[in-house]
Amino acid sequence: MQYISTRGGIAPLSFTDAVMMGLGVDGGLLLPNEIPKIDSETFASWQALSYPALAFEVMSRFIDDIPASELHDLINKSYATFGTKEVTPLVALGDLHILELFHGPTLAFKDVALQFLGNLFEYLLDKNKSVMNILGATSGDTGSAAIYGVRGKARINIFILHPHKRVSEVQEKQMTTVMDANVFNIAIRGSFDDGQAMVKALFNELSFKDKYHLGAINSINWARVLAQIVYYVKASLDIQGQGHRGPIDFSIPTGNFGDIFAGFIAKKLLPGNTIRHLVLATNSNDILSRFVNQGDYSLRNVVQTSSPSMDIQAASNFERYLYYLMNCDTVQTKALMVNFLKTGKLDLSDQLGQIQDDFLSTAVSEEAALKTIRCFKQAHDYTLDPHTAIGVHAALEHKTDGIPMICLATAHPAKFGKVVAKATGTAPVLPEALEGIETKATRCELMDADTETIKQYLKTRARHLP
């Protein structure tokens, strides 16, 4: 299996080289040069597999440069940290199925990918006798999931910037209470965008990036998408195991287009007619909904909502879909992306037929999201987090009789207790992982949003080759 860039500027790479590269050096995103196809017999034979065993079957179709026994070990280790044996349990509630992706150490779906990526980095660095200093900015969930992915690992230090007092208290504590010596939290006096801009500036300083072995852990790494394909396959098998034959729909709350893109690949991977619709749900930051419904991919200002992990305009994984929409034409993909970076918009209304074959979409207002949390609690005594509620609202709009609808539940409601309390009148019960977190010791540096300051800090704490 070889990996190529959506912009066509990179000679084919192996899986492990693609993982270590992260973002393509030509500015494009990396993708397998073809998507394998699973036939119905093979798919049916996976029915009884455990989550890690299934993950091995799926991932090994995309990875041919890690020996099987070592890949098995990596996968087993990554999912042993989850709170349930099923890893991603499926719960039936009324007309819907909720796919709970929040049983990892930080209670958000990002753990599914970042537990694996952390172990994969450790394995590859060990093999190459190298080191990595991960640098990232977070608006909340990614930071803690990344920290938990690499805490205590021998060849990795991690530096995470978050905007001081602008992440939820639980999110802040999830990051700053991790005491491993390789974890460095930096609260900056500024916004998430300020943090992101500084991280970009440091990655763009190529001599600094090389000398200090900077690594990224953001959602453009192919290994993250790959790990997320697995639960689409698992949920489809679970539904079939309940006796259902015929297609299944999924609804996905979307920000950076990572999770839903994994669904798009899963649909190509599985036998035809396994997955029917992929419902792309956004909050009022609706660029992706406008894209699906009108072919209009144009930037607007980011507005703050109660589903902050989806308060995004330019979706970092969008280019991967664009490549398929352009029938794998890298010249056209690159031209469109260059145009988008220049003008902030793309008119893809000519492709609307194909886009709407691939996705349905709804943008969900703040009121509708809160109402969904309240109604779902009343009807099923089940608490949705605000991100999941966006997907559930869109799912109910697009649900058709006789076709199961699976809603991806991307965070535990306790991570967003204030919003949930506002919607339902009661705060969600804190899960064990968060008990007592308010009073735990924390470690964090407060700094100005100044690139030079961050750079000096990093220089004195970076891990070096032995």
Ligand SMILES: *Cc1c(COP(=O)(O)O)cnc(C)c1O
């Ligand atoms: C990151 C995140 C999302 C959005 O996922 P994408 O892959 O960026 O589309 C949705 N919900 C939660 C809770 C998240 O943390």
